[in-house]
Amino acid sequence: MAMACVASRDSLSSLGRLTALTSPTSSSDLWTRRFFGLLGAVFVFRLLFMLFFTSQADLAGDEAYYWDWGRRPDWGYFSKPPMIGWLMGAIGWLTGNAEWGVRLAPLLFGTATLAVLFTLTRKLFNAGTGFLVALLILATPANIGMNLFFTIDAPLLLFWSLSLLLFWLAAEKPSCLWRWLGLTLAIGLGTLSKQMMLAFPAMMVIFAAVSKEDRALLKNPRLWVTILLGTAFITPVLWWNTKHQWITLEHTKHHFETHSLSVGKWLERTLEYPAVQALVYSPITYAALLVVVFLAFKHWRSLDRRARYLLLCSGPALVAFFGLSLRQKINPNWPAVFYVPAFILLAAWVQGGLPFAAKPFWKTWSLRVGGALVVIAHLFLLVVFLTDLKGHKKLNEMRGWTETGIQAGKFLDQVPRPEHTFVMTTGYRYDAAQLAFTMPQHPQLYRWERSGKVLSQYEVWPGPEERLGDDALIFKNGGDKPGEIFAGVAKHFESIERLGRVEVNLGKDNTRAYDVFLGRKLLSWDKPGVSQPAKPTP
Template sequence: MPQSLRPQGAAPDLRAAILLTAALTLARLAALFATPLELYPDEAQYWLWSRSLDFGYYSKPPMIAWAIWASTQIGGDAEAWIRAPAALFQAGATLLTFLIGRRLFDAPTGLAAAALYGLMPGVQLSALVAATDAPLLFFLGLSLLAYTVFLTPAEPRRRRLLAAGLGASLGLAFLSKYAAVYFVVGLALHLALSREARRAWTPASAAAATLALAAVLAPNLAWNATHGFATFQHTAANAAWSGVHLFNIGEMGAFLGSQFGVFGPIPLGALILGVGLAIRGRAVEGRAIRREDLLLLCFTLPPILIVTGQAFISRANANWSGAGYLAGAILVAAWLMRWRARLWLRTAVAIQAGVAAFFLAAVISPALADKAGLANGLKRARGWSDTADLILDRAWREPGLTAIAVNNRFLFYATAYYGRDRLAERGVPLTSWLLMEGPRNQAETAAPLTDDLGGKVLMVSYEGWRRAEMQADFARASGLEIGSVRLDAKRKRRIEMFVGEDFAPRPRDPVSGLPIRP
């Protein structure tokens, strides 16, 4: 691999990359501390995990909970501190993008890559929410940087240390999100296609990388082994080909269309064009793909192609291809620079900067999103504090409650977060009512409504879902109350509540797990 530019030549671009990253990070942190948007329930779930540190959780590896624990130890439990690690992880990922681009190509390419990545629409969202994508992308970037350095000729001991560092950083990526497996796919593909890569690896360096990876992953594997491999099963269930309509061209088209919004229209167009030119050059002209391009293609294309196939067979979310974003930004920057398409590069950066500015403004003042017709995208980050108050106000009017039980995991996590002080003061446990015989999520696993807590329970149904079946699980049900919380000018959240006494859940069907109707 080519060496990076001399320090004096790279210094202005490095300073520019640092200033760009600092400006973006400060703007994002300012938006986080200014926004009135509340925690999305998944964010509240991660916060709840962080109150009890562990090496694994029901649906995700532990990195997100560890990061939130660290930030809230510094600043407390306010929403901004829960989300702050995302902005910092993405700041690190942006700088790593510069360093990888500079090492593989040159400093101007690294700066262009950092701009494309840092301003990427998908990264804007990832940097402002407490989720697993930001730490994943940071540690994948660290792994890719370690790999590019590892491929540089070096004496054996240094290579073993670099291999161990690669294994450790990849392990941390897996502790962030199991989508880190795409890096393994990319590495295997690169080894299959690159003789230079195969020569770089020796049994000793492969052993160092494997042992470091295993050492980092061991606690999470042990946790899963003692918890029925819950995280693995949840991840597999998300990826399961269980859609109502298999082989769905519409789903695939929707996913591919979403990538233009996530990756950016010009960068994704350049990526598609570049891949086409590379294939044509190889197939028609017999021209070898440049080794730097080949490396980045191996880490960019697998997530996109695999998730596109997943969307066609079943379904896929727009961010599931995120493992390829960082390498893809570097590759697109390199191609646009090579093609002397600087106008396209500047236009892409300008468009994405405009989108980023609007997004930050909408986060600070959600009324802008409402006026732009985007209120629906923010509804899940609104009204949860009022919803928790609605539930707890009713609960405190009922003497002698033994529990509060909700039938929706969003309600559980939002009430746990926004009602945390009131719940702690009264000591009434917050629980989950189970529709099925066994738990289906972390809330139902950690806090199920049981016979011991079922003496007198405030039952809470989200939008009236399964309320009749909830009532049938008690000897007596009374005091039905229907309340609502305004989300925006058009939308409300409806909550139905009643008091259930003497919890006696009906028998469940042994096949479906659903309650048997009388």
């Protein structure tokens, strides 16, 4: 009898351990550990790849441009709210203007964004679905670029994801003031990152109006105070624009201008939008995102509160962008934030979390094709940078700038009046930004715009008119006729002499060259007008 009792107790103990291992809590802990293991491994790999990439390529033009913004913190800039400039300024201060610091920032933002999305998905569904969301996002070419190049989308995606999480938490416990305060801050910081964030409060109201369980939120003052205070972060940006003739608005308006096209050109532009989206999000995954959004709309009545939340935060905007693509060109990154909840919806669908079933094909081939593209992209970059293929025109735009800056800096070291000499360029805004970043002296760069209009932040800032009487070290893009200086620049100086040439070999008969001039004693300067900004280059 005693033996039987012991055996019975052992059996019960084993059954208890088995039950614990198969319980939802145990499963959640397992998938959570797997997620953070995956996140850590990806972070280490990307950190090593980033260091390799940094050793082979310089900053992209936009990155150098935003870095230059960071040296003059303000409440606004020519084309964007101030967050990217502030972040660049902080990075420059913390890392001594090191290129790896600029490259590390998007990796940190991207890693944090994945962690937030996992937390949101685990809250909505389960940790296993959260793990799949991370895999699906990691298996997109877009995610490679988002974690390697520091643009305005890196902070925007983080604050957007935080807003999705915090609004859901606030809706579940509307009496919790801290959740609303966190949401207010996320919306505000997102608004300072990119104007697209202003769409989020509208989605909050629409969800509260559509969801029966959340309709009481419309009577909750916390919701309206959060929206009011969160969007109020745009106030100093608007104030800055009033001081600069609404230059950001004027720039943004050009993105929505349309031109009459032939049927063939219109069809080419229209098809370009889904083709590029399929490339950046991986073809099968992109198709799966469209399918799940379509099916979710079709089965709206059978969706629960969670699925409706995700659909309302993605579907209508994605449909709107497709409609907009019929009338104009759409930049690939514009709808990026609206794919975030769609990825969660997709993961829930293939995991059986939605009322309509998904075939295994969508999960299996999304990960296979997406994963293959990611591997190919990394191998392609390795092969290109380690062979003569790195002479491609697009890659040349990110190469050779360090050497260019070193050569340019030597000219600055030799000017006769260093205390009374400023540096300027006559080329594109990237010329000014890259020289400012790569010249060892990190000089303040001025730019001459031949059109006399405001095309960049360099025309918004005070120009050489604040340096009357000083000399100028002038870098003229070597693509123009050698030895020739623009009459529009020369007329402002007492005299101009040619000092030499900066020339860097980029391989395959490609060179980057600047003719260097010394303008003696600036006599006058015509500051570009801001009343009619010219159309910016996309």
